[in-house]
Amino acid sequence: MIAQILFIIILAAAVYLFSKNVAKIRRNILLGRAADRSDNPALRWKTMAKIALGQTKMVKRPLAAVMHFFIYVGFIIINLEVLEIMIDGIFGSHRIFSKPLGSLYGLLIGGFEVLAVLVLTACIVFLSRRNIARLKRFSGTEMTEWPKSDANYILIIEILLMTAFLTMNAADYKLQLLNFGHYIKAGSFPVSSLISPLLPSSANSLELIERGCWWFHIIGILAFLNYLPYSKHFHILLAFPNTYYSNLHPKGEFSNMASVTGEVKAMLDPSFVPESAGEPQRFGAKDVTDLTWKNLMEAYTCTECGRCTSVCPANITGKLLSPRKIMMDTRDRITEVGKNIDKHGKDYADDKTLLDNYITREELWACTTCNACVEACPVNINPLEIITEMRRYVVMEESQAPASLNNMFGNMENNGAPWKYSQADRFNWADNEGGQ
Amino acid sequence: MNQNIPTMAEMAAEGKQPEILFWVGCAGSFDERAQRITRDICKILNHVGISFAVLGTEEGCTGDPAKRAGNEFLFQMQAMANIQVLDAYQIKKIVTGCPHCFNTIKNEYPGLGGNYEVIHHSQLIQQLIDEGKLKAEGGESFKGKKITYHDPCYLGRGNGVYEAPRKALEILDADLVEMKRCKSNGLCCGAGGGQMFKEPEKGNKDINIERMADILESKATVVAAACPFCMTMLRDGVKHENKEQEIQVLDIAEITVRANGL
Known part of the structure; x- marks a missing residue:
């Protein structure tokens, strides 16, 4: 009885704390500007099913794809077992699904065990890729101590959870063989039966191990749940809405700024009266709140895998720009803005901005807008949009484009071409017929 | 003419x-x-x-x-x-x-x-090839020549056009080879996003030189381009590697004109 009450208290506290932190992230995301991503729900569902559920963009790197698939499937399917654990915990039952499911139960538990081994294997491979093989993709200026530790914590927690799960089953299996107490014959244990000889043979110690692992496993899961909002691992949840709200236009298409259209129309036709769009907004983005909610959602979705950076032509050739850093900076800054609101109220402004305090101009100007980062992201994050919005701020609000780009703008304004050629010479190419 | x-x-x-x-x-x-x-x-x-x-x-x-x-x-x-x-x-x-x-x-x-x-x-x-209006006859023969195609970002990733330019090369009966970074994985030439009109940021090499490594590895003697900016960057890359005698950079349109003797 005490165990049940304790369990319910821990569960309720974990769910409460998690909801509170998720609500905070939701609030932070909604600090972004409006963006309409409500069109074409059929295609959006399809995109989510293909990219988040089906993980089709992972396959470009086959080893990572297979390993990740193990952890992903393991996570989803082993959660069925967590459901049973929850019910057992609340009602004080033991393996409540075993009776209604009959022989299927054995198959399920056996399946979970095999998955647990696959998850373990994948986590060990991933850990060694990061810490022994030291893949280039997992390093870089933005991969400071916290992001590196975060990745290791996630993998170690998963290894511990799977180990506890298998040890619990092994003890349970041994207790079943001893016909001890309420340990009814239930489930099949293809993996844990192999490790059971390592456990002591006394029923009491076995029960202690079984209960110990049971509590460790479930409290571990609830603790891990509450770790998510602080971690890059939050992608397991946000990958779904983030792909649902994907950009459905061709990647080459950049948004046309409606606020600029009004002004340009008024310039070309003095009789044109632009619609008043309420409060005048800043052109482009200086800080995170100038970005759209979708940009901010993407920042929270990023799991820092570095596929974007590893294909970025600027990064490959040694420039400062790293698309992953753009996303991580955006997340760090919006988290900071959120904390400021919690501490000092809604209208508090610190003296920091995403531009300059987090992302430098040198990074922004190194981008070739080639869309390789956008293409590479397994969950459709678009670092290029943030870069473009920040360039817009630098050019249109500050007039601080590099001098050579200002020359290009000047040429275009005066001659209709980015180079210093006369508009009148634009058709001369047709006269040079013989000159090839 | x-x-x-x-x-x-x-x-x-x-x-x-x-x-x-x-x-x-x-x-x-x-x-x-x-x-x-x-x-x-x-x-x-x-x-x-x-x-x-x-x-x-x-x-x-x-x-x-x-x-x-x-x-x-x-x-x-x-x-x-x-x-x-x-x-x-x-x-x-x-x-x-x-x-x-x-x-x-x-x-x-x-x-x-x-x-x-x-x-x-x-x-x-x-389209003209599909309709049978354009062939590869009566001009320069590309038969057996090693040709590789460089995907321009705004044609490939930007708009998903990967096959059309390749189709124009397929009728040449040439030895078509892909670079290791091609199609949706294609590497930029370095000119996009306004880079054509400014000096690159500080780094350890220029992007077109990075791309040259892919070209050299493919052993192609003709690099097919489909963008005037890529053309400039790729030609600069070829010059930088002193390969002007061995490697030609030609637009898809130029290859078509040559193959048909127009």
């Missing part, structure tokens, strides 16, 4: 409407190397007997480099001026000689009121 290249103004004066407008673009108009590609696209159009016209001096930059560099004002000024001209001539269909013009007119002009059917010249060549 002087070919017939009518302007829209001339056509309109005669009360004629061409089937398609050829949007030449700034590079195609002013860059000497790209001018040759422009003339070759005209040769193809004349060869298959498509009625076309160009805007000549009435054409202005689409605004692409301004937009990518963050100058939305200048972009929209250019766009609206161009839309006015295009609409005044009641243009319905456009073929461009540049992936940047193609992307901008096709994707970004509709939101500003300019709605046209837009294709890139590699797509036109593919």
